Amino acid sequence: MAILVIAEHDNQSLKAGTLNTVTAAAKLGEVHVLVAGHNAAAAADAAKSVAGVAKVLLADAAQYAHGLAESLSALVVEVAKGYSHVLAPASSFGKNLLPRVAALLDVAQISEITAIESADTFVRPVYAGNVLATVQSADAIKVITVRTTAFDAAAAQGGSAAVESVAVAADPQLSSFVGQELTKSDRPELGAAKIIVSGGRALGSEEQFKSVIEPLADKLGAAVGASRAAVDAGYAPNDYQVGQTGKVVAPQLYFAVGISGAIQHLAGMKDSKVIVAINKDEEAPIFQVADYGIVGDLFTVVPELLAELSK
């Protein structure tokens, strides 16, 4: 049986995490991608070009325009019956949708897998990533969210899958979309960035967060992240949060600026290739995971770093 990937998209293009999910799915079998959206032909076109995708299923209806879990789960449950595995990225989209699908199928859901041992055995982090559990599922359909940083992105080009339409499911009409307030930024997405500059509570204010962190990020072409403390204090928006309950990232280079390094933050960034910490407290736990540390006042060190990078 083939493997079903639920595409995360905005009706025009695929979200980056969909490509990593395709890579995970390809380890299990032939990959089919479900694109459920409204006027989503462009997203389906993007999906059929992804290397390793054998078939694209397109469900196009107004009720799928905003990815509401109530409407989408009714569709996925119908489509999933022909598959051994259903996968989605462990993003806010996938985490919202797949448990609902799993419950309707009366199967367990396996959250945020980081490795595939076999068709029924997977590795997933628990306790904020301090423990890795290997779990085996006895259910007929395995419903899985994929930690996207643990799998490479499939090539966006190179595939030429056929696109088939699938029947729209009855809409339960339980919920409706009111609006979105998305953070506007020209910087790379946190989940896909090669370099991330994150700021913590030591920044002291929203103004200082912007005036210190953003110039460094822009100099490096980096995404901006934040610790929970900085988000809770209102220095940065919620979608910047890196950690156990925010985004899990694994860039080539991660700057932790004025971040002490609580377990919950480390859970979100400790798989980064190179970690740099700038903190005035030399006992801060962040230095225990940092490859390079500077003990000093971030308000002097960051401008010096910026000057050095401009040379």
Place this chain on the structure above:
Amino acid sequence: MKVLVAVKRVVDYNVKVRVKADGSDVDIANVKMSMNPFDEIAVEEAVRLKEAGKASEIVVVSMGVKQCEETLRTALAMGADRAILVETETELQPLAVAKLLKAVADKEQPQLLIVGKQAIDDDANQTGQMAAALLGWAQGTFASKVDVAAETVDVIREIDGGLETVKLRLPAVVTADLRLNEPRFIKLPNIMAAKKKPLDKTSPADLGVDVTPRLKTLKVAEPAKRSAGIKVANAAELVAKLKNDAKVL
């Protein structure tokens, strides 16, 4: 409007858990246990709804071992009116908890079920969504603001790119994210008063729910440890290291 809140007893967030020597499970004998922090936020939200005159009664439920009674007493001290313990020694996975929640909700008929978005032990982030599915209710996950009206609830959700607002038909499930509210400190008189509030016990068998685990944990292990690197003196040295040694710039 009646509000049902579910709370889980978990290893306290300050405890760093260890893996048992045989790798069969984590060792949670003799470690401090607390209410899952996200569930505390869920209880707080219910109490605020009651204080605002929008909720009439708050029923708090927990599933698991006998000691979950302590977690329920904490919720009662925060302001819940009565408690239900679904007592079992069986390991409960999210699907089983969702089935138990459905059974309790079928009896209690709440208009709103509030749970934390995830438990900090298994980090599953599933129970609220699963309960909503089984009940056939709408779900407002990762909520940072909840606005209850007569027949609907508007939920502002924390999503990857920012915030999203959805309107849900009641009854509905809401899962609490970090910034929904800040739970109150519990005052001593409230702890004393909580001891007198009603706490009923039931079991999965009484509720007619099969809670057999679906996933088998084959082993647990600690991830590869990162070792501490080096301290550099200044920005110039850092840039040189990043360029020449790490080759990431």
